Amino acid sequence: MEKIFTIEDMERYSRRQRSLGYSLAFVPTMGYLHEGHLSLVRLARQIAERVVVSIFVNPTQFGPGEDYNRYPRDLERDLNLLREEKINRLFLPSTEEMYPEGHATEVRITGPLTDVLCGLSRSGHFTGVTSIVLKFFSIIRPTMAVFGQKDYQQSQIIKRMVQDLHLDIKIFTGPIVREPDGLAMSSRNRYLTPGLRRQARELYASLGLVKKKYDDGERDAMVLREVGVNYLRQLAPDCLLDYYEIVDRETLQPLDRVGANGAVAMVAAYFGETRLIDNVMLILE
Ligand code: AMP
Secondary structure, eight states: OEEEOSHHHHHHHHHHHHHTTOOEEEEEEOSSOOHHHHHHHHHHHHHOSEEEEEEOOOGGGSOTTSSTTTSOOOHHHHHHHHHTTTOSEEEOOOHHHHSOTTOOOOOOOOSHHHHSTHHHHSTTHHHHHHHHHHHHHHHHOOSEEEEEGGGHHHHHHHHHHHHHTTOOOEEEEEOOOBOTTSOBOOGGGGGOOHHHHHHHHHHHHHHHHHHHHHHTTOOBHHHHHHHHHHHHHHHOTTEEEEEEEEEOTTTOOBOSBOOTTOEEEEEEEEETTEEEEEEEEEOOO
């Protein structure tokens, strides 16, 4: 697996693959890789002839007081994990490479998709995400890009950007990979103390209850939401909820009732300093 550090080398590699007629899938990550990331890499390998993974902890998507400085970084560990996955190139640009002196462009998706959920509590976060993702897209010009359903709002926003800007890139979303007890894998799980880690599993357990209630026929969003919130209140006393919402799968707007199109139950919560997110689809199977 060859590493690429500069934009120029990345562009040269991509251009060459395009001229040879190969499809190229791009998987952006912030590193400290886990099975969730690796599942996206495997999906990328299934859908494209060439796979480029990036590791870049993007400063502009962290707000003041968030964990940019202490975000876990371990390149050796990441390289070992990726060695098994047979990717074609690993793009490892420095912060200066991506944001040179004078860099002044932002890409902001306005309106309902960014005004809700994580967009409310993490002001500027999605602008940081769309700005860096578009920059990666224009450097790599992939045929497709793969994102995780764990960051469901993020993938909806990126699809919006691709549609609005007529980017010729197909967006794929891979399912959430979980720890054996159900906790969604996240680079941030390592921040949790053993006590908080035990409670964090209840996030997914609560979503499971919501899903069960939905499967049993409940369609009142308030009732579904309360099932999840009350469960967490009882079983995860140290969990501080940011939001727990039943939202439309496309628009992400909170629903009163779940209709024929189904919904997504979305949760974000603090366990100590650590903010975790998770979601589950409410659809008839
Ligand atoms: P991150 O490194 O946290 O920026 O995540 C990089 C990509 O991996 C994003 O598209 C995430 O949605 C995805 N991802 C993170 N955690 C998981 C998980 N547990 N399962 C599947 N995909 C994930």
